[in-house]
Amino acid sequence: MxxxxxxxxxxxxxxxxxxxxxxxxxxxxxxxxxxxxxxLGPQDKVRIKIYEWRASRDEIFEWNALNDVFVVGAGGTLxxxxxxxxxxxxxTPAEVSAHIGDxxxxxxxxxxxxxxxxxxxxxxxxxxxxxxxxxxxxxxxxGLTVLQAVSLxxxxxxxxxxxxxxxxxxxxxxxxxxxxxxxxxxxxARKARLEAELANLEAIxxxxxxxxLGNDVVATNSMAQEQLIFEARQxxxxxxxxxxxxxxxxxxxxxxxLEKQLGFLDKQIELIEKELGNVSSLVARGIAPAPREMxxxxxxxxIQSERLTxxxxxxxxxxxxxxxxxxxxxxxNNHANEVATSLRxxxxxxxxTERRAExxxxxxxxxxxxxxxxxxxxxxxxxxxxxxxxxxxxxxETTQVLPGDTxxxxxxxxxxxxxxGNVTGTARQTQxxxxxxx
Numbered sequence: 064m065x066x067x068x069x070x071x072x073x074x075x076x077x078x079x080x081x082x083x084x085x086x087x088x089x090x091x092x093x094x095x096x097x098x099x100x101x102x103l104g105p106q107d108k109v110r111i112k113i114y115e116w117r118a119s120r121d122e123i124f125e126w127n128a129l130n131d132v133f134v135v136g137a138g139g140t141l142x143x144x145x146x147x148x149x150x151x152x153x154x155t156p157a158e159v160s161a162h163i164g165d166x167x168x169x170x171x172x173x174x175x176x177x178x179x180x181x182x183x184x185x186x187x188x189x190x191x192x193x194x195x196x197x198x199x200x201x202x203x204x205x206g207l208t209v210l211q212a213v214s215l216x217x218x219x220x221x222x223x224x225x226x227x228x229x230x231x232x233x234x235x236x237x238x239x240x241x242x243x244x245x246x247x248x249x250x251x252a253r254k255a256r257l258e259a260e261l262a263n264l265e266a267i268x269x270x271x272x273x274x275x276l277g278n279d280v281v282a283t284n285s286m287a288q289e290q291l292i293f294e295a296r297q298x299x300x301x302x303x304x305x306x307x308x309x310x311x312x313x314x315x316x317x318x319x320x321l322e323k324q325l326g327f328l329d330k331q332i333e334l335i336e337k338e339l340g341n342v343s344s345l346v347a348r349g350i351a352p353a354p355r356e357m358x359x360x361x362x363x364x365x366i367q368s369e370r371l372t373x374x375x376x377x378x379x380x381x382x383x384x385x386x387x388x389x390x391x392x393x394x395x396n397n398h399a400n401e402v403a404t405s406l407r408x409x410x411x412x413x414x415x416t417e418r419r420a421e422x423x424x425x426x427x428x429x430x431x432x433x434x435x436x437x438x439x440x441x442x443x444x445x446x447x448x449x450x451x452x453x454x455x456x457x458x459x460e461t462t463q464v465l466p467g468d469t470x471x472x473x474x475x476x477x478x479x480x481x482x483x484g485n486v487t488g489t490a491r492q493t494q495x496x497x498x499x500x501x
Contacts, residue, residue: 103151103159104467106187107135111163115177126177132184145171153450156181186466191216193472203466209443210460212470219441219472239423243416245281248273250413252285256293257406261399267293300398304391311387314380321377328370335363442473
């Protein structure tokens with residue numbers, strides 16, 4: 064019996080040792096990137112496997128609920144079931160494995176820490192920009208150098224491609240400058256028309272910037288178009304004002320007529336009241352019949368009713384005259400506000416075209432002065448962010464690139480081209496300004 068127990072103990076000890084070796088192997092399994100040196104960061108994808116040795120059953124138990132691929136979040140943590148938020152940024156896969164085991168043991172109330180393996184399945188990307196064929200973000204590869212990164216981005220733009228690009232930019236800049244010039248002429252003419260409307264002038268005074276262009280088709284058409292708009296708007300406003308003036312004139316005549324009618328009615332009332340007084344005196348003495356008195360009273364009441372109606376019409380006419388005057392004032396104010404708003408918009412658009420013209424001129428200047436440079440003048444740099452902050456590192460073709468790095472590829476002017484550009488820059492700017500169709 065004792066021998067059997069010893070053999071069983073040896074068997075369990077052997078199996079435990081074998082299982083421990085298996086778990087140790089699983090814990091250290093990562094991509095072939097110096098796991099001791101590589102530190103995780105946001106956007107890294109890792110595959111996590113959790114195993115637990117259960118001596119009572121003589122088996123290795125796999126935690127299938129946690130065996131999955133997870134992404135390090137923007138906050139630098141891994142969000143895992145049961146274990147919760149596990150810090151990962153700045154840690155090696157082995158350190159994260161230990162934290163996962165500790166977290167599970169603490170939150171699940173385990174007697175011993177389970178073994179966890181963290182395997183990097185996809186590194187966070189690196190970025191490349193500048194004079195490359197396809198700038199952008201690319202998946203990181205272990206041991207990546209600057210030259211390999213440039214290769215992934217389509218390589219350096221060829222010398223044949225650079226002049227073509229510059230020529231395209233030059234053509235586009237000239238075309239944009241021409242379009243801006245046409246737009247600017249139209250805005251200047253519109254601004255002159257709105258200023259004339261706001262000042263209630265009878266004609267537009269176009270600036271010399273337009274009139275000095277002589278037979279320029281665009282300038283002539285812009286002024287003619289704004290002149291037609293000015294005349295049409297003036298005619299529309301005058302027509303509405305004239306209609307209101309005519310209505311006010313009609314009401315004034317009606318007012319005069321009603322006032323005369325009130326005078327006649329007052330005279331009739333005065334005569335009837337006088338006659339009624341005499342008849343009433345005769346009726347009281349028995350000389351005149353009573354129906355005569357009643358007829359005069361009815362006539363007086365009717366005349367008084369007509370007077371009241373005329374007086375009401377008189378008040379209504381005065382009210383309508385006031386409303387007409389208010390409508391005229393409102394029409395003028397609305398027109399002035401509309402013109403002022405349109406004028407502000409035209410001035411803003413004109414200022415925007417000035418800024419666009421400056422940008423287009425600058426681009427045209429660059430396109431005309433830049434030229435291909437020898438390949439040995441290409442400059443590489445790496446922008447890298449760490450706990451200490453962001454730094455820019457001068458790099459060469461064999462410099463190692465890390466995940467999250469931004470590789471910048473610059474092709475500067477040669478010293479000779481730069482000196483030529485500095486001397487002639489102002490002259491080219493002046494010439495480009497003179498060539499604009501303004």
